């Protein structure tokens with residue numbers, strides 16, 4: 601009788617809303633265990649909102665290399681991922697600091713539907729396992745077993761800039777300056793003649809155009825940025841630690857749940873990890889809340905403390921901060937420690953949570969007659 605019940609159960613497909621890294625990681629984990637899966641993707645292709653964006657797959661939050669972590673989770677690493685072991689960061693006065701590490705600090709991955717991207721690789725693996733990925737399919741209602749992986753529901757930070765072609769050589773550059781990226785950072789990534797330049801802002805959203813102009817001008821001055829065929833690109837990030845990551849009976853994963861690195865927005869790993877955990881919870885009948893609270897919450901709570909501390913750093917403080925990063929003999933290990941839960945960070949956590957909550961609403965944007973990415977993300981409707 602139980603066997604028949606299990607058989608019927610495994611023949612009913614699990615539905616997943618969203619073919620981002622979170623949804624596809626969940627789908628692949630379920631398919632490996634023999635479950636049928638249907639993934640609904642509202643866009644016509646994977647990674648639509650990123651369209652060729654370069655992103656850093658961070659390699660510091662675990663001792664084990666991130667690509668090995670992916671392999672251990674049964675996920676493909678068959679995507680382009682040049683290692684990033686060096687980055688030049690500038691302080692507000694234009695002084696440069698070279699941060700480097702013996703092991704890669706991150707892998708530069710491309711997002712979007714093209715060849716070699718993270719999204720295409722996960723899609724290919726999913727389809728090879730027989731997962732039915734349905735494009736142009738917006739899931740409006742979920743009746744049976746399912747996972748919500750539909751991306752950000754609010755915007756706590758925005759990143760705006762350009763994608764472009766260039767004659768410049770490969771590299772990674774960043775600027776810490778509140779006049780370019782309030783409480784955030786500006787960055788420039790170039791690989792194989794293509795690049796992205798962005799200001800990643802945690803406040804001041806309504807003035808995004810002004811901050812972007814200053815960011816481009818600063819990179820032109822500091823590193824000789826040259827863009828051919830610049831195309832505007834931007835997006836938002838949703839950073840929130842929920843009490844429960846269920847919506848009714850359905851687990852929410854990735855940014856749909858608000859799971860993000862609140863410090864700097866390196867959300868891809870949390871998206872993938874939470875997708876895998878949600879799938880495991882369905883497979884083993886365990887509570888998803890228990891799993892993510894055990895495996896992901898301590899790191900996310902630490903990142904809220906890190907965010908609040910970082911947002912208190914003034915332009916003068918950035919010089920000290922960057923000197924400190926530059927002097928670390930093993931930066932990957934130092935960052936790993938910063939990302940781990942520790943007694944001081946746990947003690948600061950209640951204070952940081954109170955401060956961070958109040959900052960989720962950007963007081964510099966009144967939402968009136970405004971077309972900033974924050975307002976375009978309809979975040980105000982959710983707040």
Ligand SMILES: Cc1cc2nc3c(=O)[nH]c(=O)nc-3n(C[C@H](O)[C@H](O)[C@H](O)COP(=O)(O)OP(=O)(O)OC[C@H]3O[C@@H](n4cnc5c(N)ncnc54)[C@H](O)[C@@H]3O)c2cc1C
Nearest residue numbers: 618620621622642655656739750751835854855866867868
């Ligand atoms: C400009 C920018 C730069 C970033 N840089 C980095 C970086 O360097 N490193 C890093 O780690 N992270 C970075 N991030 C964050 C990272 O991209 C996200 O955290 C990650 O993509 C979240 O994955 P996800 O699967 O939760 O959501 P998404 O990748 O947003 O995927 C959700 C999918 O669901 C689909 N969808 C939405 N609604 C429905 C529906 N009702 N039915 C079906 N499908 C639906 C969407 O079309 C989308 O394809 C960046 C984000 C932005 C915006």
